[in-house]
Amino acid sequence: MTDKFISIEGIARRYPGAGGGETTIFENLWLSMNRGEFGCVIGHSGCGKTTVLNILAGLDQPSEGAVIVDGQGIEGTSLDRAVIFQSHALLPWRTVLGNVAYAVSSKWRKWDRAKVKAHAQKFIDLVGLTGSEHKRPSELSGGMKQRVGIARALSITPKIMLMDEPFSALDALTRGTLQDEVRRICLETGQTAFMITHDVDEAIYLADKIFLMTNGPGAVLAEIVENPLPKDRGRIDLHRHPLYYALRNHIVDFLVSRSKTFAATGPITIRATCRLCGRANRNSSLHRQTRIP
């Protein structure tokens, strides 16, 4: 319980239902992350992943519970928490530089033009867009747009970077390259990051902790899987690591079957049902049960 940089404490989100009742999207969700960690949430559509991220970002409020970041309960949005949107959300009437500079000048209002520009340029260079500063988003490819989104988020030097399926709209090659970039940047800068994804391999490659959510409505956080693969893992030989398939199968099994049955079987899940995990568990703490009653 030390140095919990992000702590989500028992949050739930409910909407008024059609018949006067309430629809619970997810409930009783607890998770915590340390500084510099990379967390990934995996779950099927409709389990409230995006809502969790929006609550972390301050764009949405939980119906119950609280979120504490760096020792402070969050209230509303903050420049400490940058969001990379799934649809990149660039302002189409601004250039690449203009989009990044908009974020920079929002954070440091007293900076003069030259300083803002220099700072923005640094992050445009970081994501490899040098030379495209004066292009409009409509002139960029999907991958380049998302790079601008990443540069914009990083440029305000946030405490946490929140990513809502940032690469899901990209082709596989571009996605791979951008995953490499994000991993490099996060490792280099010690950036704490929280990401939503559908892609199991993406989660295994990027995340230190993988949060598995059951199906909604009434979704809960079923497991927190700590990634046993070495920190210096590379994309190329990732799948050769002895733990890779154990980890992958565990997550895929969860998504295929247990994400549906988890709620039905009640709060206590039986890990022994998963043969492959059992094997992995001998090697290291592949995952641990974290459901809090």
Add this chain to the structure above:
Amino acid sequence: MTSSLRFRAAVVSIVLFAAFLGIWHLATRSTGAVGNMSPEYAKLMGLTATQGKSAMPGPLDVGAKLWEHLRQPFYDNGPNDKGLGIQLGYSIARVGLGYLLAVIVAIPLGFLIGMSPLISKALDPFIQVLKPISPLAWMPLALYTIKDSSISAIFVIFICSVWPMLLNTAFGVAAVRKEWINVARTLEVGTIRRAFTVILPAAAPTILTGMRISIGIAWLVIVAAEMLVGGTGIGYFVWNEWNNLSITNVIIAILMIGIVGMLLDQILARFTRMVTFPE
């Protein structure tokens, strides 16, 4: 290929125009002496009766008169005889003033309606009732309260151009993409700065479309309004020339109204293009 298409379209346009002028000319030309008249009587009757000429002026008459007007657009021989340029100038000035007032009122109010669901719902019944009222129906009320015919005309222009701008602004502001608003929110951008840096540029194309509709309506209405209030302006000119039975001048005025209307529309179209962004 596109330039050739443009060229061919231009050729067709010119052919159509020439055909129109030709038919017009043939339909209104003199057909020669009609019956026997004493020369003195014929002099009194004019060409229409003696030569079978149509009472409608032909293209040549209109062309000659137009040339006369264009050579001297700004002459002023008293209240009922002013150059076309002066008359058009009066109309454009009235439209400009009324339109400007409408912009000043409609765009901030439209922003308010677009950003606040409460205001939107509260003002909706008023807008729904006021919008379909013919602008000219306001004229007596305007004349009675303002007691100045010229300002009343400006008021009528104001009232007719305010609605499309108001509704389009409100719609454009309300329809700004949530994600752009969210970008501003996560960057802790204040309401005022957000309005100017995100909502205004995002809604600008829709707002300009409303302004373009408005200028068109304003130009339609000014002619009718000036026919009522009289004194100056192109609408008054049309009515005055009708009273003079100068169909040539009426045709020229119609042509001018069309050309000025087109120019106004083109100016707004250019502004719209300036603020439109590709997605």
